[in-house]
Amino acid sequence: MSNFFQPTFGNRPEQIVGRDGEINAFISGLKEPIGARERCTLFLGQRGMGKTALLLEIADRAAAAGFIVARVTAFEGMPSAIIEQIQLNGSRYFKDEKKSLSGVTVGAMGFSFGLAFSEAANQQYGFRAKMSLLCERLEEKKKGVLILIDEVQTSAAMREVATAYQELVGDHRNIAIGMAGLPYAVSGVLNDEVLTFLNRACKVNLGSISIASIRAYFEHAFRSMNISCPEPILDLAAEKSRGLPYFMQLLGYYLTLYAKDTSAIDKETLKKAESSAIRDLEDNVFKPTLAPLSDNDRFFLMAMARCKDPITTNELQEQLGSQASSLQPYRKRLLDTGIIEAPRRGELVFAVPYLREYLLDEEESGFHVRR
Ligand SMILES: Nc1ncnc2c1ncn2[C@@H]1O[C@H](COP(=O)(O)OP(=O)(O)OP(=O)(O)O)[C@@H](O)[C@H]1O
Numbered sequence: 001m002s003n004f005f006q007p008t009f010g011n012r013p014e015q016i017v018g019r020d021g022e023i024n025a026f027i028s029g030l031k032e033p034i035g036a037r038e039r040c041t042l043f044l045g046q047r048g049m050g051k052t053a054l055l056l057e058i059a060d061r062a063a064a065a066g067f068i069v070a071r072v073t074a075f076e077g078m079p080s081a082i083i084e085q086i087q088l089n090g091s092r093y094f095k096d097e098k099k100s101l102s103g104v105t106v107g108a109m110g111f112s113f114g115l116a117f118s119e120a121a122n123q124q125y126g127f128r129a130k131m132s133l134l135c136e137r138l139e140e141k142k143k144g145v146l147i148l149i150d151e152v153q154t155s156a157a158m159r160e161v162a163t164a165y166q167e168l169v170g171d172h173r174n175i176a177i178g179m180a181g182l183p184y185a186v187s188g189v190l191n192d193e194v195l196t197f198l199n200r201a202c203k204v205n206l207g208s209i210s211i212a213s214i215r216a217y218f219e220h221a222f223r224s225m226n227i228s229c230p231e232p233i234l235d236l237a238a239e240k241s242r243g244l245p246y247f248m249q250l251l252g253y254y255l256t257l258y259a260k261d262t263s264a265i266d267k268e269t270l271k272k273a274e275s276s277a278i279r280d281l282e283d284n285v286f287k288p289t290l291a292p293l294s295d296n297d298r299f300f301l302m303a304m305a306r307c308k309d310p311i312t313t314n315e316l317q318e319q320l321g322s323q324a325s326s327l328q329p330y331r332k333r334l335l336d337t338g339i340i341e342a343p344r345r346g347e348l349v350f351a352v353p354y355l356r357e358y359l360l361d362e363e364e365s366g367f368h369v370r371r
């Protein structure tokens with residue numbers, strides 16, 4: 001029996017749970033006129049909230065809606081990767097256009113044939129001009145172009161692509177863009193002087209998914225694997241996922257693994273699966289999330305962890321003691337990074353499930369914040 005759950009970063013889950021609203025909104029935005037705000041969307045989410053999974057789903061749905069999709073990560077070679085992906089994914093619409101018998105190729109301006117650039121175009125043109133040619137050529141086949149950028153961050157490549165997008169929209173090319181990144185990285189992009197125009201983009205916060213949708217997913221998964229799971233344990237398992245898609249995958253994975261011999265899940269199985277899942281969460285989410293933070297950030301987080309829920313400004317100030325006023329900038333910084341949220345005035349919460357418990361455990365086991 002293969003495991004229905006796959007807690008691997010960047011993979012495609014069996015089914016996307018609890019993100020219909022976000023996906024449908026983006027796909028229907030593609031039907032809006034060129035340059036509409038919805039056609040330039042930024043998805044913000046903490047590690048494991050499912051940014052990559054969402055982009056994978058959007059790529060397929062957009063392709064079915066008549067878009068040629070380039071899905072890339074914001075690394076150095078991003079501009080040429082985008083061109084290659086468009087050529088690769090769009091070429092099947094040009095299969096019938098053969099080379100002429102004389103060996104001289106037939107093609108539109110700038111192309112040898114299909115979506116392959118002529119040698120001259122290839123050498124002379126940069127990203128923006130090539131994109132313009134590709135969009136124009138694809139418009140002949142009634143196709144739009146969608147660029148999906150994962151792991152968004154400020155870089156020369158990001159500036160080049162985003163600026164070209166803005167110019168192509170100005171030229172009325174049928175192009176749209178979806179970007180996903182950690183809130184921390186996205187706020188860097190929005191503050192970049194070349195990229196400030198992205199502040200006008202739609203911003204979609206990928207927060208927790210609903211416990212009800214997680215429960216339904218567990219029920220469906222265990223049933224398809226012939227594993228019995230009593231209703232109260234299903235309820236408990238869904239609650240323990242706390243809306244984090246990655247934790248849902250981890251918990252489902254270990255529940256399935258530990259139920260292998262008996263094909264049944266009981267309280268004991270859940271307890272074992274939960275501790276294995278938490279261990280993986282710590283290694284793969286908490287450690288990388290905390291790594292870029294300063295000692296003052298951590299000090300602030302520790303003070304928050306010691307407060308009761310909901311964390312009120314008054315109680316937090318007591319915990320911070322004499323440092324309270326000097327640590328105000330860290331509150332803002334942590335809010336910007338998306339690790340904490342302020343659901344109401346005067347209240348703070350941890351945006352990443354289980355982080356509070358992790359911080360308290362670390363403190364108990366002798367971890368000290370250097371100040
Ligand atoms: N909506 C969802 N439904 C079901 N599984 C999901 C969903 N979103 C994400 N997952 C699963 O959770 C795990 C983490 O998702 P993903 O890799 O997309 O996270 P991410 O936000 O891109 O994280 P990172 O910031 O580290 O790149 C993967 O195993 C993925 O398949």
Ligand SMILES: [Mg+2]
Pocket residue numbers: 009010051052053150
């Ligand atoms: Mg990712």
